Amino acid sequence: MRFKYFSLALLAASLMASCDDDDNTTQDPPKEEKAYVQLHYDFNYDGNAFALNQNYTTDSGYTIRYTLASFYLSKPVIMDDADNSTALSPEYYIIRPDVMMSDMGTIAPGHAHMFNVSIGVDEATNTEAGSTGMQPTDFTDANHPLAPQAEGMYWSWASGYIFVKIEGEVDYEGDGTFDQTFKYHLGTNEFRKDRSTMIHQDLSDGDTLKITMAVDYKKFLDGINLYDEVLTMSMGDARPLGFKMMDQFDAATTFSVGGHGKK
């Protein structure tokens, strides 16, 4: 008899404990602490606001206007003091002059030592002849940055992404008629620019790390002969000019800590 009561008591306790367990599962998990990372953009022409199809004056007195200025950023990473890296997400960004800021996900609070990002598409992903990376037609999501883009950021005939695509026009005499186009389509793996920026910031839960990427489109054309150095697809005889213009773009680009770019 005593055993019978004991069994009933045990059963009742079990049922109650089950209810307790259910209640426990409804409790919120511990809140994950995180800091946010944002890359802001400051596109300018010698410090003035930059936009496509707007006239600017070069040091040579030419009137120019940009009709296209798009580029890829890939694989952003935050490093801590111990060289541990946190890959940011998403991994790929197509940046145009009207983009003001990219959310780059979150990292754990702590000391952020360095920010790394590539101008261009990383080598493993950028399919060049004979390799096995990604191609725009691999994507079912048409909005993915590496899917086909309206301005054509992929060379089907050379099977690689165009890292930087800049086009525009030049009016030599300032008479309102554009006399010459310039087209710089820069890409292939040798053209990628890996950039590192010192951060040195301690981040707490909920903080936002703001970094600004500035591109001065006047500096991009500094020293360029806008009669002769106006066309490159980064291939063949025009490849040296391609390298030169990629270096120009790299030199025109600065990264700094803080969100003082366009908002």
Added chain:
Amino acid sequence: MRRPHSQLVVMVKSKAHKLKFKAPFGTLVLLGALSLALNACRKDEISRTEDTAPVKLSIEIPHFPEMPLEADKFLSRERVALGKELFFDPILSRNRDISCATCHLPHLAFTDGLPVSVGTEGRMHNRNSPSLFNVAWQPYLFMDGGNPSLESQVIGPIEEHREMDLPFTEALARVGAIASYQEKFQKAFNQDVNPYSLSLALASYERALVSYDSPFDRYYYQGDSSALSESAKAGLALFISPDLNCVACHSFPLTTDFSFRNNGLKEFYLDSGRARVTNNLLEHEGQFKVATLRNIALTAPYMHDGSLHSLGEVVDHYASGGSDHRLKDSLIGGFSLSAHQKQNLIAFLEALTDTSSYKQYTQ
């Protein structure tokens, strides 16, 4: 009884010389049973799956290598039919004035008969339109091998200024705006129109363009001694002879080894060929992918720039040994042929014509 195949098989029978369709439905039944077990109360979905699941289609040609194909890119009747519709649809060109078929005409073995192709608004290309037959076996696309897949290749002619000149994103929007296309994409891919499905539809049609049943095939692989004329047989002997050694590059059965070679066509190359892709003029200038000779009698004019107008001119070129370009291939050394031998060689080249494929794709 166990049915081993889950797909529609297009078996090319060596002796019957015809495409034969076989449709085992065992796996569809199995899939249906599995769906029933997993979703016993969702009969409406089971019915939809059975109605819309594309039936796999494989193309097996006994004397060809196995067609290279990634699993998710399997062929089906729905995919090939959809790709064909897109291939002939001018919606993919900026001004809706040309289609893929403008430069790849079925009755010319999917070439256009011009020295160099003419794109939208009459814009001149700088290269001769290549045949699309057996393109499924090409390890890389374009004459310079600049692209590794039929799918991403699709972007090239659609976006190229001298061809269709339409941003691929606009192509997606145009096709996606047509309800009947959306319905066909759902049936073929169970997906909306997107970069993957649009390119795969066109690639699926192109993969189905196979040519395998020429008189040469019937003679050489199927033992039909009457398939070749005596003249063509003599031409074949010349083709594979050590003196001419055409077969060194135009290897059987695909009649190309896909290598890149400078055949001495020019002293100076306006089109740098393979070097355009490798940026290595020193070693690759003027090299082009060895072209297939299947249906060559239908694909004049010849060479990357269409500068040779007849098979006779082609034979004369190789007989002469070509130019003195520093990168001319060592196999291009010249040879001498009598007029009769030249006729025989041309007779053999003409015997590479597969008119059954011609009829099939012009229907």
